[in-house]
Structure formats: C-alpha cells, structure tokens
Amino acid sequence: MIASSDTPPDLQSVGFLLRRPREGDADARPRLGRHPDIYRMFGAGRSFPGLFGHGEAAAWVTRIAEHPAAWIIDQDGLVGEVRLDNINRADRRANFAIGIFDPCRLGKGLGTAVIKRVLAYAFDELALHRVSLRVLAFNERAITAYLKSGFSIEGRERESALIDGEWHDDIMMGILAADFDTRRNAPGNE
Incomplete structure (x- = not known):
C-alpha cells in the first residue's frame, strides 16, 4: 500500500x-467468513450468506x-476492522x-x-470534540463495551432497522473529548 499524508x-x-x-489480507479475510451471530449484530438477517468470497475480500x-481513518484489527492475524x-x-x-469477525475473540x-x-x-x-455511534438495541455485548469505554447513551431511535421482518431499535451513543479525558485520568483506570 502507498502511504499518503x-x-x-x-x-x-x-x-x-x-x-x-x-499483502495477504484479501486471502485472510475469507477464512473468517460471516458468522451468523456476529453479522446479526451488524443488522444482517438469517438469509445473509455465510461465505465471504475473494472478490469481496479484495x-x-x-x-x-x-x-x-480505518484500520484492520490484528491480534496474531486479521480479526476485524x-x-x-x-x-x-x-x-x-x-x-x-x-x-470483530472472529467469534473466538469476543467477550475477552x-x-x-x-x-x-x-x-x-x-x-x-x-483533535475531535465528539465521537458518535449507533448500535442495535439487542447488541448488548457491544453496548457494554461502549459504556466501559466512556460512551453515554444519548437516545433511542425506535423501529429503525428491519431485520427478518421484525423492527428493532437503534441506541444512539456519544462521547466528548472531555469525558474521555476524565475517564482516562481517573485513578485505577488503565
């Protein structure tokens, strides 16, 4: 890859x-596939294909x-983005x-x-002031990780995702630079 400013x-x-x-990431990504439980948390339905082809990987x-501002998460190899x-x-x-595409890496x-x-x-x-996100309300593992990282729940967007014929809510979360600094500098926080 050629780096730029x-x-x-x-x-x-x-x-x-x-x-x-x-080099090699396009070959490594298909091995992780699309685990149905993980992709459900992204909003995919049951009919979403489990295979991840080489063309898609490239x-x-x-x-x-x-x-x-995107990175591959590498923990002894590619595990997510x-x-x-x-x-x-x-x-x-x-x-x-x-x-995180590898189910063995979840919950750790x-x-x-x-x-x-x-x-x-x-x-x-x-030097950002704010970072926001949205997450499906049933994705409790992700919500827990976001809260541990300092995000606050700022709202709920009702029935915003149609998955397998059922409506689901999104949780809106955000964190300000000052909140992150306070948490980062708190005693006992690594």
Missing part, C-alpha cells in the same frame, strides 16, 4: 495492532486502504464503527481495548 498511522497497543491493509481491503467515519473537521466530530476485552485506542487517536491526534 491522509493515511492514518498504525496504532500499537498491548495485545493488538491497528494497522493499514497489507474490495473490503481496498475500502479500508482508501478510507481516511475499526473506523472513524464521516469525519467533520469543522465541527470536530466523527462516527465510530467496529467489527479486545473490543473495549480497541475502542479506547481509537478514541485516544480521535481526541489526541485528530
């Missing part, structure tokens, strides 16, 4: 690396490579998105650690 840096942390795409790698979307420099805000604190690392980059390096 708009290319975000790799972000190292204890136990994982947030990095730009590299397009996925290209999207991350061309994105101004994380992004700051719709960065608005004037209002100093962005939207957050994360996907990886998501929370990745969220905190990207928030540190957003507030310290990009």
Whole structure:
C-alpha cells in the first residue's frame, strides 16, 4: 500500500495492532467468513450468506486502504476492522464503527481495548470534540463495551432497522473529548 499524508498511522497497543491493509489480507479475510451471530449484530438477517468470497475480500481491503481513518484489527492475524467515519473537521466530530469477525475473540476485552485506542487517536491526534455511534438495541455485548469505554447513551431511535421482518431499535451513543479525558485520568483506570 502507498502511504499518503491522509493515511492514518498504525496504532500499537498491548495485545493488538491497528494497522493499514497489507499483502495477504484479501486471502485472510475469507477464512473468517460471516458468522451468523456476529453479522446479526451488524443488522444482517438469517438469509445473509455465510461465505465471504475473494472478490469481496479484495474490495473490503481496498475500502479500508482508501478510507481516511480505518484500520484492520490484528491480534496474531486479521480479526476485524475499526473506523472513524464521516469525519467533520469543522465541527470536530466523527462516527465510530467496529467489527470483530472472529467469534473466538469476543467477550475477552479486545473490543473495549480497541475502542479506547481509537478514541485516544480521535481526541489526541485528530483533535475531535465528539465521537458518535449507533448500535442495535439487542447488541448488548457491544453496548457494554461502549459504556466501559466512556460512551453515554444519548437516545433511542425506535423501529429503525428491519431485520427478518421484525423492527428493532437503534441506541444512539456519544462521547466528548472531555469525558474521555476524565475517564482516562481517573485513578485505577488503565
């Protein structure tokens, strides 16, 4: 991949690396497939295909490579992606998105650690004031990780996602730079 001034840096942390795409990622991504329980949390229905083809993988790698603030989550290999979307420099805000595709990596604190690392980059390096997200109300694992990372629940968008013929709510969450700094500097907070 060719770096430019708009290319975000790799972000190292204890136990994982947030990095730009590299050779071999398009071959590694299909091995993770589309686990039905994980993709349901993204809003996919039961009929969503479980296979992730090489063409899709190549397009996925290209999207991350061309994105101004997206990384592959690498924990002994590719396990997911994380992004700051719709960065608005004037209002100093962005939207957050994360996907961990390997079910063996869930529930072990990886998501929370990745969220905190990207928030540190957003507030310290990009000087953002606010980061927002939306999450399906039934995605309790993600909501817990967001709350642990300092996000606050700001509202509920009722019946905003139609999945398998049923309406589901989205939870709107956000965090301000000052809130993140307060949590980060609190005694006992790693």
